[in-house]
Amino acid sequence: MDADTSSPISLTGNEARDEIVRAAAEVFMEFGFAATSIDAVAERLGATKGRIYHYYRSKAELYFDVQIAAMEKLAREIEPIAKGAGNAAERLEAMALRHATILMEDLPVQKVAVRGLERELLGAVAARHAKTLRSIIRLRDDYEQIFAEVIDDGIRAGLFVDLPPRLATKPFFGALNWLTVWYVPRRLQTAEDIAEIARTLTGCAMRGILKGAQL
Amino acid sequence: MDADTSSPISLTGNEARDEIVRAAAEVFMEFGFAATSIDAVAERLGATKGRIYHYYRSKAELYFDVQIAAMEKLAREIEPIAKGAGNAAERLEAMALRHATILMEDLPVQKVAVRGLERELLGAVAARHAKTLRSIIRLRDDYEQIFAEVIDDGIRAGLFVDLPPRLATKPFFGALNWLTVWYVPRRLQTAEDIAEIARTLTGCAMRGILKGAQL
DNA sequence: TTGCCAACATACTCCTCGGTATGTAATCTT
DNA sequence: AAGATTACATACCGAGGAGTATGTTGGCAA
Numbered sequence: 074m075d076a077d078t079s080s081p082i083s084l085t086g087n088e089a090r091d092e093i094v095r096a097a098a099e100v101f102m103e104f105g106f107a108a109t110s111i112d113a114v115a116e117r118l119g120a121t122k123g124r125i126y127h128y129y130r131s132k133a134e135l136y137f138d139v140q141i142a143a144m145e146k147l148a149r150e151i152e153p154i155a156k157g158a159g160n161a162a163e164r165l166e167a168m169a170l171r172h173a174t175i176l177m178e179d180l181p182v183q184k185v186a187v188r189g190l191e192r193e194l195l196g197a198v199a200a201r202h203a204k205t206l207r208s209i210i211r212l213r214d215d216y217e218q219i220f221a222e223v224i225d226d227g228i229r230a231g232l233f234v235d236l237p238p239r240l241a242t243k244p245f246f247g248a249l250n251w252l253t254v255w256y257v258p259r260r261l262q263t264a265e266d267i268a269e270i271a272r273t274l275t276g277c278a279m280r281g282i283l284k285g286a287q288l
Numbered sequence: 289m290d291a292d293t294s295s296p297i298s299l300t301g302n303e304a305r306d307e308i309v310r311a312a313a314e315v316f317m318e319f320g321f322a323a324t325s326i327d328a329v330a331e332r333l334g335a336t337k338g339r340i341y342h343y344y345r346s347k348a349e350l351y352f353d354v355q356i357a358a359m360e361k362l363a364r365e366i367e368p369i370a371k372g373a374g375n376a377a378e379r380l381e382a383m384a385l386r387h388a389t390i391l392m393e394d395l396p397v398q399k400v401a402v403r404g405l406e407r408e409l410l411g412a413v414a415a416r417h418a419k420t421l422r423s424i425i426r427l428r429d430d431y432e433q434i435f436a437e438v439i440d441d442g443i444r445a446g447l448f449v450d451l452p453p454r455l456a457t458k459p460f461f462g463a464l465n466w467l468t469v470w471y472v473p474r475r476l477q478t479a480e481d482i483a484e485i486a487r488t489l490t491g492c493a494m495r496g497i498l499k500g501a502q503l
Numbered sequence: 504t505t506g507c508c509a510a511c512a513t514a515c516t517c518c519t520c521g522g523t524a525t526g527t528a529a530t531c532t533t
Numbered sequence: 534a535a536g537a538t539t540a541c542a543t544a545c546c547g548a549g550g551a552g553t554a555t556g557t558t559g560g561c562a563a
Contacts, residue, residue: 105322107319108322121542123540124542130522234492240488243467247463247464247465248460248462250466251462277449278459278496280449280497280498281463281491281495326552336512338512341552347551
């Protein structure tokens with residue numbers, strides 16, 4: 074077990090690390106990278122720094138792991154849909170629906186990932202982790218590319234408005250991802266409530282790029 | 289001059305303060321609140337901390353001022369459009385177009401404002417500035433309310449899809465505001481390029497809530 | 504011209520926090 | 534069962550940075 078601590082990318086999810094990542098995501102979500110202290114994460118775990126630094130060599134590495142966890146989860150679920158059955162509009166709608174749902178179900182991790190690297194890091198630790206940084210940005214780009222390709226299909230098929238796919242992706246993602254800014258999970262909120270929100274957002278996003286009339 | 293340093297809200301824009309706010313916005317945009325040092329802001333001004341602390345009592349107060357500047361600029365420009373001529377769809381489209389354009393033209397200040405208070409602050413300085421914090425959140429809510437009312441008009445008029453106005457506002461803003469995440473100003477970028485982006489985003493946002501067919 | 508004050512710069516304090524070095528109990532290996 | 538390793542906790546260090554206390558300079562009033 075614990076096959077690699079050297080490569081922060083694509084690590085096999087050690088159980089202990091997973092627990093740390095989840096706790097870290099909650100605190101990062103609340104305070105952001107810079108304002109989050111390792112002690113605060115440890116406290117949420119009911120432990121001390123020692124535990125965290127046993128598995129992670131720096132705060133940045135821990136933060137990266139949250140990002141990776143988020144992107145892998147999304148890609149793992151959405152890619153099959155993109156490559157599945159249905160025309161571009163049907164696939165895109167299913168992707169958007171699932172995407173929005175994951176954001177809400179997995180809020181801490183996903184919110185941190187959506188806020189993204191935001192120069193906060195490039196500025197803070199700079200060139201130190203430049204390589205890791207690049208590979209995470211790559212993960213994001215690859216994920217966006219999945220959507221861009223389906224959108225491109227739709228445009229070619231005449232289903233969607235004629236825009237550069239990469240540009241059309243932006244407001245589409247915007248309508249969905251923006252929920253990480255305003256959505257606050259309420260107690261008493263059922264899975265159906267989440268599904269309702271996801272459908273609403275997906276509806277707006279889809280109409281935004283669909284061409285012509287629909288009901 | 290310098291009528292009030294006591295109330296951080298609604299201050300009359302002293303020229304010296306404005307210059308500090310603009311510089312601060314640039315650095316805050318780059319590194320976020322927590323990772324921005326007052327020294328860094330001072331350096332961008334070609335000055336030292338002394339200059340900043342002569343006008344601001346804390347980093348938080350300076351940050352608040354950036355937020356206020358952003359919200360006042362938006363409200364000042366968009367409110368007249370909301371109360372102007374045209375049906376709900378026409379007014380909303382004009383508002384969205386201007387909103388998106390301001391975000392790009394005034395990127396540093398607006399980007400900081402869009403990222404918003406994000407608990408980063410509530411956590412850091414907590415109850416200290418709770419009152420100021422509330423009033424800034426109020427500014428944001430009021431601004432969103434301007435859109436919500438026009439959207440409500442459109443729904444009642446049967447122009448827009450039937451959704452709770454407050455909820456419909458979310459994906460609409462999302463499609464627009466998301467540009468603060470991906471948009472990077474290029475040299476050689478003309479006003480027409482910005483206008484083009486604004487039109488594209490506005491188009492997607494409008495189709496997202498418009499009911500029925502359009503060209 | 505002199506005193507006063509605004510508008511800064513300089514120098515210092517103090518505390519937080521990332522990271523490390525070291526200790527220690529449990530578990531595993533042989 | 535006796536080292537060795539894992540999985541932490543504890544104790545410490547050093548840097549960075551917010552805020553302050555104290556100069557210093559130029560303009561303006563009387």
